[in-house]
Each structure stands twice: as C-alpha cells, then as structure tokens.
Amino acid sequence: MKNGEVYAPEYLGKQDVLVIDNKIAQIGAVSDKILEVDLEIEVINAEGCIIMPGIIDPHVHLIGGGGEGGFATRTPEIQLSDIVRSGITTVVGCLGTDGTTRHMTSLLAKARGLEEEGISTYIYTGNYHVPTPTITSSVKDDLIIVDKVIGAGEIALSDSRSAQPSVHEIAKLVAEARVGGLLSGKAGVTHFHIGPGKQRLQFLHQIMEEYEIPAAKIYCTHITRSPELMNDAIALAKKGAFVDMTAASDTGEWFGYYIENGGDLQQLTFSSDGNGSLPVFDEHGKLMGIGVASTYTLYEQFVATVLERGFTLEEVIPVVTSNTATALHLTKKGRLTQGNDADILLLEKDSLAIKHVFAKGKQMVKNGEVIIKGTFE
Incomplete structure (x- = not known):
C-alpha cells in the first residue's frame, strides 16, 4: 500500500505498508525493487487515503x-x-x-x-x-x-x-x-x-x-x-x-x-x-x-x-x-506495527468513506464493495 497517511493509531505521516501473507511485514518506504521479485505482488495506490487498523x-x-x-x-x-x-x-x-x-x-x-x-x-x-x-x-x-x-x-x-x-x-x-x-x-x-x-x-x-x-x-x-x-x-x-x-x-x-x-x-x-x-x-x-x-x-x-x-x-x-x-489482551490486533495481523482499513481522507478492508491480509472490501461474503449469502 503506497503513499497513504498511516494512523497506527498514532500518526506516522505518509508511509508505505507492506503485507506478506497475513502479517504486516514493514511500515515505511518500500523499495520498488520488490516488484522485481518472482512473487505475486499487488500494489495499491493509497494516495489520498487514511490507513488505520x-x-x-x-x-x-x-x-x-x-x-x-x-x-x-x-x-x-x-x-x-x-x-x-x-x-x-x-x-x-x-x-x-x-x-x-x-x-x-x-x-x-x-x-x-x-x-x-x-x-x-x-x-x-x-x-x-x-x-x-x-x-x-x-x-x-x-x-x-x-x-x-x-x-x-x-x-x-x-x-x-x-x-x-x-x-x-x-x-x-x-x-x-x-x-x-x-x-x-x-x-x-x-x-x-x-x-x-x-x-x-x-x-x-x-x-x-x-x-x-x-x-x-x-x-x-x-x-x-x-x-x-x-x-x-x-x-x-x-x-x-x-x-x-x-x-x-x-x-x-x-x-x-x-x-x-x-x-x-x-x-x-x-x-x-x-x-x-x-x-x-x-x-x-x-x-x-x-x-x-x-x-x-x-x-x-x-x-x-x-x-x-x-x-x-x-x-x-x-x-x-x-x-x-x-x-482484551489481543496483542496482535489494534495496531499497525511489524509482525501484527494485517487487519487494515483504507479510508478516503476527506469523507472517511471505506475504500478497502483487509482481514488477516485478505481483501474483504474493494473500492467500497464487499467482495468476500458468507457461505450462505
């Protein structure tokens, strides 16, 4: 997630957030060289967005x-x-x-x-x-x-x-x-x-x-x-x-x-x-x-x-x-920090409308639409 304003929940300014599998791997500038790695990678442009837990x-x-x-x-x-x-x-x-x-x-x-x-x-x-x-x-x-x-x-x-x-x-x-x-x-x-x-x-x-x-x-x-x-x-x-x-x-x-x-x-x-x-x-x-x-x-x-x-x-x-x-002693929840579960919201900065939702690194909401629904929905 590139160039979003990160609240971890304390304000960290404009940062990148790297998620690998279901964990937060890095918060900070992520080199574009990662795109050269032979792995499936998705880049989300978070410009104009708030990134929060x-x-x-x-x-x-x-x-x-x-x-x-x-x-x-x-x-x-x-x-x-x-x-x-x-x-x-x-x-x-x-x-x-x-x-x-x-x-x-x-x-x-x-x-x-x-x-x-x-x-x-x-x-x-x-x-x-x-x-x-x-x-x-x-x-x-x-x-x-x-x-x-x-x-x-x-x-x-x-x-x-x-x-x-x-x-x-x-x-x-x-x-x-x-x-x-x-x-x-x-x-x-x-x-x-x-x-x-x-x-x-x-x-x-x-x-x-x-x-x-x-x-x-x-x-x-x-x-x-x-x-x-x-x-x-x-x-x-x-x-x-x-x-x-x-x-x-x-x-x-x-x-x-x-x-x-x-x-x-x-x-x-x-x-x-x-x-x-x-x-x-x-x-x-x-x-x-x-x-x-x-x-x-x-x-x-x-x-x-x-x-x-x-x-x-x-x-x-x-x-x-x-x-x-x-x-509730949920030590891997509630904070954006390296090693924590990748439970992440991206909100539009001005309206705070929900743009993307990730739960344990899996995208559940994309561009405001629920993309993962329950078994019988």
Missing part, C-alpha cells in the same frame, strides 16, 4: 439476541458482509438475555464459522444471569480449555432482566474469569451489561474496594444511558476498569462529555451491540417496542465523532482499535 468490535450478538417480546422477537444471526462492510475485522461474540434457547456451543460454532470465512473472532462465556451458562462446567474451565473464550459476559447489572445477583456472587464470577485468564494467557475480563437501574455501577466499585480484584478485569458497557451513569463510569475508569459506549446517534456527544468530565481516554472503547435487540421499556418494565442493532452504527459513529463533533483521528481511532485490543 481494522476496527475491533467487543460486543456482537453473533447468533442474535432479544426475545424480550416473545419468540417472534428473537433477532437473527449476523452475516459476514454486515461485519466487514462496517470496517470491522475482529469481533467478540456474546449471549444476552436468553441463555436457554441460545446456547454457548452455538455461539462458539458461529464464531468458528466466521473465522473460516475470513475475520478474527472471540467469545465471552455466559449471559445475563448468575450463575451463568458455560460450555464446560465453569467459567474458569471455559477460559482454559476453549480457544475462543477470552472472558465472561455479558453479565447484567442494574437491570430488571438480570438475575439480581449479590455483590459476593459477582465477585466470585469475576475472580473465576481472572484465574482462567491467568492460566490460559488470555484477558480473563468480565464484560458487564449495565442497565438503567438506580444502582448503576455500585456493585463494581464495591468489588474493587472489598475484594482482591484487579480493576482491569472489569469491563462494562452501555454507559451512555444517563449523565449519572456516565459520571459513575468515568470514576470507575479512573480506578483502572475499562468502559464501553454502545454506538448510537449521540455517541459523539457522549464522547465529548466523557473528555470534558475528566474521563481517561485509554480506558474507553466503542462497540456496536450488533444484532442484539433494542428493547424499549416504560417506567413499569413493560415492553413498548423493539429493534435490531447494526454493526454499521459503530463505523458511522466513529466517522461522526470525527467529522461532525470535530475530534481528531488520533483521539478517536484508539477507541475502536488499540484500546479494545489492550482491554
């Missing part, structure tokens, strides 16, 4: 979610093209409210299928409830034994749909995920769904104060429900936990609020909640309506935060790439 989406309902309005409101499985057209090259799958008709083994199979189709995939073990469903007998064993499992989640707190667990039950689950991560060399995080309830993040603050739980093993999402919840999340992030904004029409506004109120940008990520349900409840907990989240919203809000809200690429790119890789 592929987006990592840490919260996707790969096999669907929902069901809060009955069986007809169960959302569908995601398709490969929905993911790659959004500039996403790595996803983390999860279950939601339903851990009965949605199964961990089905989520694992879907993740493996998407990996075979070209992207990188991981999953959390569990769902909203505590005790939470697993593939083996425990959260710890899942992390140690199952390759794709990198943490527990999404565990619901401050929500009428949660199992209303005690602080001690939550602490035990987080500790189990932590030990599983230690023994398997994985993140071992617990990913929390935070609802609109009045307790907000009280349990998570309490766990860090009363138990021997490293703050970085706590990762909570849906923090943009109210200013009070956002303030609570800012305080939690200052203690070393990771916090996540679910992409929506007001993400850029919340991003600004987070910064203005002293939020630690290194502890913040964005996610899509892709193919999860978007239920609307009244003040009595009655379901009033339901929709389906899209992974494309994550890309749209990344762009809007830069172009409409005026934040810089160096401020926003880490929130969808390197920060997420750090939170």
Whole structure:
C-alpha cells in the first residue's frame, strides 16, 4: 500500500505498508525493487487515503439476541458482509438475555464459522444471569480449555432482566474469569451489561474496594444511558476498569462529555451491540417496542465523532482499535506495527468513506464493495 497517511493509531505521516501473507511485514518506504521479485505482488495506490487498523468490535450478538417480546422477537444471526462492510475485522461474540434457547456451543460454532470465512473472532462465556451458562462446567474451565473464550459476559447489572445477583456472587464470577485468564494467557475480563437501574455501577466499585480484584478485569458497557451513569463510569475508569459506549446517534456527544468530565481516554472503547435487540421499556418494565442493532452504527459513529463533533483521528481511532485490543489482551490486533495481523482499513481522507478492508491480509472490501461474503449469502 503506497503513499497513504498511516494512523497506527498514532500518526506516522505518509508511509508505505507492506503485507506478506497475513502479517504486516514493514511500515515505511518500500523499495520498488520488490516488484522485481518472482512473487505475486499487488500494489495499491493509497494516495489520498487514511490507513488505520481494522476496527475491533467487543460486543456482537453473533447468533442474535432479544426475545424480550416473545419468540417472534428473537433477532437473527449476523452475516459476514454486515461485519466487514462496517470496517470491522475482529469481533467478540456474546449471549444476552436468553441463555436457554441460545446456547454457548452455538455461539462458539458461529464464531468458528466466521473465522473460516475470513475475520478474527472471540467469545465471552455466559449471559445475563448468575450463575451463568458455560460450555464446560465453569467459567474458569471455559477460559482454559476453549480457544475462543477470552472472558465472561455479558453479565447484567442494574437491570430488571438480570438475575439480581449479590455483590459476593459477582465477585466470585469475576475472580473465576481472572484465574482462567491467568492460566490460559488470555484477558480473563468480565464484560458487564449495565442497565438503567438506580444502582448503576455500585456493585463494581464495591468489588474493587472489598475484594482482591484487579480493576482491569472489569469491563462494562452501555454507559451512555444517563449523565449519572456516565459520571459513575468515568470514576470507575479512573480506578483502572475499562468502559464501553454502545454506538448510537449521540455517541459523539457522549464522547465529548466523557473528555470534558475528566474521563481517561485509554480506558474507553466503542462497540456496536450488533444484532442484539433494542428493547424499549416504560417506567413499569413493560415492553413498548423493539429493534435490531447494526454493526454499521459503530463505523458511522466513529466517522461522526470525527467529522461532525470535530475530534481528531488520533483521539478517536484508539477507541475502536488499540484500546479494545489492550482491554482484551489481543496483542496482535489494534495496531499497525511489524509482525501484527494485517487487519487494515483504507479510508478516503476527506469523507472517511471505506475504500478497502483487509482481514488477516485478505481483501474483504474493494473500492467500497464487499467482495468476500458468507457461505450462505
């Protein structure tokens, strides 16, 4: 890739990027003598383009979610093209409210299928409830034994749909995920769904104060429900936990609020909640309506935060790439550096429109069109 402006995510200026097989081999001036080598070589003119890492989406309902309005409101499985057209090259799958008709083994199979189709995939073990469903007998064993499992989640707190667990039950689950991560060399995080309830993040603050739980093993999402919840999340992030904004029409506004109120940008990520349900409840907990989240919203809000809200690429790119890789211990993801996986986006400089998407060195989107689709698309 010649003459693109590289954000790695830090700005490196105009550079060439050499990809060999599925890895980044070099960033910097690449000699034209490489064209003389007796190998199949493709040269992409990246003039006028931004080159950045592929987006990592840490919260996707790969096999669907929902069901809060009955069986007809169960959302569908995601398709490969929905993911790659959004500039996403790595996803983390999860279950939601339903851990009965949605199964961990089905989520694992879907993740493996998407990996075979070209992207990188991981999953959390569990769902909203505590005790939470697993593939083996425990959260710890899942992390140690199952390759794709990198943490527990999404565990619901401050929500009428949660199992209303005690602080001690939550602490035990987080500790189990932590030990599983230690023994398997994985993140071992617990990913929390935070609802609109009045307790907000009280349990998570309490766990860090009363138990021997490293703050970085706590990762909570849906923090943009109210200013009070956002303030609570800012305080939690200052203690070393990771916090996540679910992409929506007001993400850029919340991003600004987070910064203005002293939020630690290194502890913040964005996610899509892709193919999860978007239920609307009244003040009595009655379901009033339901929709389906899209992974494309994550890309749209990344762009809007830069172009409409005026934040810089160096401020926003880490929130969808390197920060997420750090939170989830994905050491070969989220950064453009020699030896890392060749997950790369090329965006038009002025509009940030997606031009090319590469996942592990394989081109998935070319000139804005998806060229690799799922098996049944």
